[in-house]
Structures are given as C-alpha cells and as structure tokens.
Amino acid sequence: MAELRTISTVLVHGASPHKANAPCEQLHARGLDASSAGPPEAAAADMVITTTPDTFPVLNATRVREGAHVTGVGTDMPHKNELPPALFHRARLIATDDHTQCLDHGDFGHAVRAGATGQNSDTAELFD
DSSP states (O other): OTTTSOOSEEEEOOSSHHHHHHHHHHHHHTTOEEEEOOHHHHHTSSEEEEOOOOSSOOSOGGGSOTTOEEEEOOOOSTTOOOSOHHHHHHOSOOEESOHHHHHHSSHHHHHHHTTSSOTTOOOEESOO
16 A cells, blocks of 8 residues: 555554564564554554454444545455444445455455445446
C-alpha cells in the first residue's frame, strides 16, 4: 500500500505484543513510522488491512472511520472471518479478487449470508 499512497504512520495491532512489534520493526527498516496500537486505535485509521487466520471478526464496524480503505487478506478458508458483516453494509465500494470464491468463503460471503450486502454488490472484481 505504501507504493500506492503516501503513508505517514502505521499502527499495528497483534494478538500479543510480540506479534505486533515484529512487523513494526520490519516497517521501521523500510523507513515507515510504525508503532503498536490497540484495536480501537488501529480501526480508526485511514487504511485498515487485516491479515489474520481468525474465525471471528477482528474489527468493530462502528469504530472504522467513514471513508476508510479496508482490505481483508486472511479469509482464504470457509471457516475464517476477519471483517464484520456490518462493515460491508456501510461500504461505498466492495472489490473482490474472485467473486465466486469470495461468495463461498471469505468475509464477503459471510456478509452476504448475514444479509448485510447483496451477492452482486462487489462491483469491482480485481482479477478475471
């Protein structure tokens, strides 16, 4: 993302301090200002990127800033879930990398099954 947008500060939230500090050190090595943050602070950022193996949402949709760019990377199996369905309900644009796969498993599919968004609301499929 740093190659696409200007980033001044990176906030990292991890399940443990060690899991949050390790990426901070890597980001420091790339010249970015990075520090460990709790979920509320990280969710209030301009960009939120989740990369977890979690099976339940790691964000509270009401704490995500209006207009924030949110990317969920970790939901590559049917049982995984990082982003709450309510976040999809608020989204202005939903982009998936593979519509059929994301309907079957991933946060988009969870949101569709919860009734938070329609199955064809991913108006921007990133890859064919």
